[in-house]
Amino acid sequence: MITVQACLDGLLLGILFALIAYGMALQWGVMNIINIAQGDLVILGGYIAYFMYLYGIHPAWGVIVSPIIMYFVGIAIYKLVINKVVDRDLFISILATFGISILFMQLMNFAFGADVVLANSGYGTTMLFDNNVVLPNSKIFSAFISIVFAICLVVYMKRSKLGRAIRATAQNARAAKILGVDTEKVYAATFGINAALCGVAGALISITFTIHPYMGLPYTIRSFMIVIVAGLGNLPGVAMSGMGLGIFEEFADYILGTEFRIGSVFLLLVLILVYRRFKLSRKREYLK
């Protein structure tokens, strides 16, 4: 029964990870930057929902409010920092966003305090299999909302004018520019959409799990891992590897103990990269 429990928990958790990873893949593919502050954007989104909860609004509304606020936060970050690192070496973007990550971490620490907080949704729990498996309804709710947002985004990217412009820029920024796409605007919108996705995911995490100012980096690493396993622009792959990671984490939590949970995630990243490196080096290639 614990196996079923861990699998279901992992699946529901993994859908959330996949949502964050989709944002990561979007900005990586379009702008060729790796955003270390991704996790901190998630946590910031979570705090927005938590604040609504503190002021008596049901935190589920955070799913609507948080992405709207985060979209503008994302645009602001793009205008201030990211537009200066887009064309540069990837390591510059890693370091610059690392700086943003430290900044956000500390600002959130000042603004919201260093306590672990949770926005209580009051959704209750569902019992399955003769009460042996306990599923909080909030987890089911968050997985459902994530899927809805993912589908909306995919349709938007396929159908809308901006979505087409984003895809064109990802394929070839110079050609898109020649054909009249304002790439600067596309980049800003991409980063904004990514931040909005983080906002949704953060709001859902604050309902389902807990948030803390320093918990950002693991989310960044998880989404990075999902993207390198699935590849850029492979949406079903992102969803699958997200769920796989969720299940792995639940099992690591159960087998090794909670104190090794984050450590095992980071170690898994190292193992995946090393595995792929050895696999590619047989053909005398390397990860690009």
Added chain:
Amino acid sequence: MNKNSWILYIGILIFGLVAPFIFPAFKVQLSILCVLIVLATTWNIQGGEMGYNTFGNILFYGLGMYLCASVQVGMFFPLAEWTESGGEKTFVHTPSQFFQGMAVGLVVAAVVPTIVAGLIGYAILGLRGHYFAICTLGLGVAAGEISGGIEIIGAGQGFTTPPFPNIGGLEARGEFFYFLSFGALVLTFIAVRAIYTTRFRLILNAIRDNEDKAEAMGIETMKYKITGWMISAFFCGLAGGIMGGLVGYIDSTDVAFDGREMGVFMVLMAILGGKGTLWGPIIGATLFHFFKEGFWTFFLGWQYVALGVLIVVIVIYFPEGLMGWLREKYPERFGEVVDEADRKAQVELK
């Protein structure tokens, strides 16, 4: 090496030797500065010379810190009981025990990370570019999280290193650690300067500029990459061992494997001074330490915010660092041949 540079080196050496007596209030700060310079200089071997931007040197630093303290305690007392008592004065090192333990501990702290670097080097250094950066970042954080779960080295509650024996009080303690870290700095500088004059540096630069071509020219790049990493690991471990004794308390994620702070600091110091130069990281570390202490004094509470802003500003507006800027301004000083006519023509164009 000409006469002027000898005078410079001897001047710095003499200054280093008398500094704790001129500025007795800043002994601990000066020791930390020495450790920071060691870390920045060794990071530069990877990031600057070899083009492998690592966040993972913190792994060796933290490993050295834990190993030195564990050896120092474990040689004379049961380690598990020491950490369980949380540094209560149930066991007291005699002066000779303390210094013996420190000596053996520092050797272990330097050698074991070197071996670890050699063992994991083949797997990790096959990655390139940002994959290497993220992989080493993961390695550092994973080490911190995992060591935070191991009971015998204190787990989450931390590990108190043996207190300095009761001879000469705080003054003697400060001087001991200062000279220890200054010794490590001198050792690092001599070693790095020596390898920078050999073919080894040229090979590292070739790897940075184009690894595939370097391999095609018949250089076994992997061998040199691992050697470079092992040299870094040796000095990072040593620096970690000293820093553990200096701070007196080891916490897995806040002191030892502090990827968010020390791990980024070493990158930043090298970039601030100028990657790929001998003096860049040293100047960068000194400047950075002043900045940092200024932040800690004037923006108390906001220091990390200021630090985050500083990182962004340095990386975006100053990626070549101080030495890179000087190099652009005075290329002759760096041994570059400049065509005078060409230069004048450029000035006229402006």
